Amino acid sequence: MPSTGRRGFLKGSLSALGGGTLLAASSGKPVLAKSPPEIKIEDWNTYLGDAVVTNPYGVPSEHEAHVVRRNVEWLTASQESSVSFTPLHELDGFITPNGLCFERHHSGVAHIEPSAHRLMINGLVDNPLIFTMEDLKRFPRVNRFAFLECAANSGMEWRGAQLNGCQFTHGMVHCVQYTGVPLKYLLEEAGVKTNAKWLMPEGADSAGMNRSVPLEKALEDCIVAYKMNGEALRPEQGYPLRLVVPGWEGNMWVKWLRRIEVGDQPWHTREETSKYTDLMEDGSSRRFTWIMDAKSIVTNPSPQAPLLHKGHNMLSGLAWSGRGKIKRVDVTLDGGKNWRTAELSGPVLDKCLTRFYLPFQWQGDPMLIQSRAIDETGYIQPTKKELRQVRGLNSIYHNNGIQTWHVMKNGETENVEIS
Amino acid sequence: MPSTGRRGFLKGSLSALGGGTLLAASSGKPVLAKSPPEIKIEDWNTYLGDAVVTNPYGVPSEHEAHVVRRNVEWLTASQESSVSFTPLHELDGFITPNGLCFERHHSGVAHIEPSAHRLMINGLVDNPLIFTMEDLKRFPRVNRFAFLECAANSGMEWRGAQLNGCQFTHGMVHCVQYTGVPLKYLLEEAGVKTNAKWLMPEGADSAGMNRSVPLEKALEDCIVAYKMNGEALRPEQGYPLRLVVPGWEGNMWVKWLRRIEVGDQPWHTREETSKYTDLMEDGSSRRFTWIMDAKSIVTNPSPQAPLLHKGHNMLSGLAWSGRGKIKRVDVTLDGGKNWRTAELSGPVLDKCLTRFYLPFQWQGDPMLIQSRAIDETGYIQPTKKELRQVRGLNSIYHNNGIQTWHVMKNGETENVEIS
Numbered sequence A, B: 001m002p003s004t005g006r007r008g009f010l011k012g013s014l015s016a017l018g019g020g021t022l023l024a025a026s027s028g029k030p031v032l033a034k035s036p037p038e039i040k041i042e043d044w045n046t047y048l049g050d051a052v053v054t055n056p057y058g059v060p061s062e063h064e065a066h067v068v069r070r071n072v073e074w075l076t077a078s079q080e081s082s083v084s085f086t087p088l089h090e091l092d093g094f095i096t097p098n099g100l101c102f103e104r105h106h107s108g109v110a111h112i113e114p115s116a117h118r119l120m121i122n123g124l125v126d127n128p129l130i131f132t133m134e135d136l137k138r139f140p141r142v143n144r145f146a147f148l149e150c151a152a153n154s155g156m157e158w159r160g161a162q163l164n165g166c167q168f169t170h171g172m173v174h175c176v177q178y179t180g181v182p183l184k185y186l187l188e189e190a191g192v193k194t195n196a197k198w199l200m201p202e203g204a205d206s207a208g209m210n211r212s213v214p215l216e217k218a219l220e221d222c223i224v225a226y227k228m229n230g231e232a233l234r235p236e237q238g239y240p241l242r243l244v245v246p247g248w249e250g251n252m253w254v255k256w257l258r259r260i261e262v263g264d265q266p267w268h269t270r271e272e273t274s275k276y277t278d279l280m281e282d283g284s285s286r287r288f289t290w291i292m293d294a295k296s297i298v299t300n301p302s303p304q305a306p307l308l309h310k311g312h313n314m315l316s317g318l319a320w321s322g323r324g325k326i327k328r329v330d331v332t333l334d335g336g337k338n339w340r341t342a343e344l345s346g347p348v349l350d351k352c353l354t355r356f357y358l359p360f361q362w363q364g365d366p367m368l369i370q371s372r373a374i375d376e377t378g379y380i381q382p383t384k385k386e387l388r389q390v391r392g393l394n395s396i397y398h399n400n401g402i403q404t405w406h407v408m409k410n411g412e413t414e415n416v417e418i419s
Helices: A155-159 A166-170 A183-190 A215-221 A384-391 B155-159 B166-170 B183-190 B215-221 B384-391
Strands: A082-084 A103-105 A119-123 A129-131 A142-149 A173-182 A198-203 A223-228 A242-244 A257-263 A295-300 A311-320 A326-332 A343-345 A354-362 A367-375 A404-407 A413-416 B082-084 B103-105 B119-123 B129-131 B142-149 B173-182 B198-203 B223-228 B242-244 B257-263 B295-300 B311-320 B326-332 B343-345 B354-362 B367-375 B404-407 B413-416
Touching (some): A142 A242, A173 A311, A183 A215, A183 A223, A198 A215, A295 A367, A311 A367, A326 A354, B129 B183, B142 B242, B155 B166, B183 B257, B311 B367, B326 B343
Parallel strands (some): A119 A257
Antiparallel strands (some): A142 A173, A173 A223, A198 A257, A295 A311, A367 A404, A404 A413, B198 B257, B295 B311, B311 B354, B367 B404, B404 B413
């Protein structure tokens, strides 16, 4: 029998309870409660619904049309070299549905025909090789969940509280299950020469994204992936092939992957020198900052998801670390005076998004909400102030500072910074 | 350094290797291999692709248009009370993308407006309650992966090898991550009376699906779910609310959930008496067969996924059990004379689909392929012969017998039964 300890959990809060709307089931027979007059009477039990395969590939409900990727028009000069953000405030669990995974392209989405696509491995190898998609599927196969975060995620927020919603401040992150061939098997097939130390993956789109990847990382856990959440990659996620580099900067996960060159030194490509580096106060440049540091964000409440009720509420958010598993997430409702440990909703996986929850009571007072992630290495997510002290004020990338939401008396929420 | 032990893994098999198509990279400079004349030269590196948010809710590549749910028109009298099957042969990993999860309805898909939707709990409770969707989201929340299998999955195959493809023989199964409120908290809120023993969930569509669920199962792990793989349920999966009954018959997972009645005896509804029961040889009826027994299927190769190459190939499939985790999957290529243990691709989760792989060499000989699942309780998936010996010949449901595919010399594959 359920304990009665939780009785009255939402006492006085359930929206449909009000004078005279319920009839007691004292007769033992099911009795329909009177509906308050403002509720439209449901009538879908009086007619047939859609036939099967009305949608051979299913689509969301029309009532979920607001759950979409969004861009910020003034953020970029063009719409092809641009970003569209994951609607984090609308999601739950730790999987990102394929159609909502953020986009970040430098020359728009290429639409590659898979039978014409090839992957070349060349450079310091015994046998340069060209693979078709069919070839790749005959190699050993692995499945793993992994978060992908762009190094520029939260980049605008270096300058202060800029964008009003977690979709915009933190939405360049997603998490799916990848299927593909571990890169080490492809390198073994080509035969990597003994003086090889670096790889350069290269994309087939017109921007031709390329980065230098150390050979150790490639051999450790990189995957040449062709599926996400069970089905083929989406075009905007690099269909038919992308590199997966667990825990590391998003642009190393080269989309529309067409070539991997093996070499003995880094190539110092544009996307790891001119871009994706940060200028320090002493004039030096922080580069080859591969690992995405531990980070977290409260998704509910947030500016796009205001509080609707007094009394019992459920705070929700996401945490992740490029160094491994999340160990703990702390939450404060009063700007850091008091911290509580949130519940992690498992499974908690290596280099994946982890969902956290914190039930709380709200009586209508203003709140300053923050979350702080700690990963299994002991790394603690820093405050923005701590981050700026170390990195200076000229950074663009790797902003994993603690985010503050200001909840106002009416439940509306805004992006703020507090000292 | 990668070992050279695997060198020549695909020796002689890589499709692009052939006389004169590769130029050795002896100069150390990257050299493009000559493309065989039949390959269309890729030119997507010469123009801009799609702008971001061309699709605010992303869609699959146009080259994946064949990856869809399918129905079998002659199977049902109408298209509303019907089935559309998951394309298992096209998927990998263990997650089913939301748009490809099979449909099984008795009166088509209801399109419910969530703000008008209510969940009532009544019957043997202290306080009958009505919840809005907002109310439900304020309760404790849980995320869990689970397979959902219709009890009629593989039902046609009781009569022999009927349907030519794993999509049709086994496609009434899917696996997603559900988010929702554990049912026990809602029951606690209503206050279940001490003589209560059963629940009756009921749907809001015109078929009004209802089943009797024992209270113990409800309290153990049932979830009132509103999200799947991170986003709202799809209309054809019961938007905005469905019951999740891990490991148990699919139709207990009532879609468009509008009411849960609490009682002291089962209701013996149509969908657990007239239907969803099996006639035994002695004339008795096998009913309340809640648990979905351990089962497996080889998805590749299969009739819709013929073998394309001699030499090295990757066999792939899925296994699951309503009693817990899959412990082992064995595969035979010669109709049961020899069995090999397949590799389970983790994580292996409780009452979820589990992906398995078996690399094998094929020289063009006919094969009789089967897989056999063993779960953590020690239950072993039976042969169809063993199943018929126990259940007789009049069953419709709970066919978890071992499936045989006959691979022919040209790689085409057909559904067969062997004694």
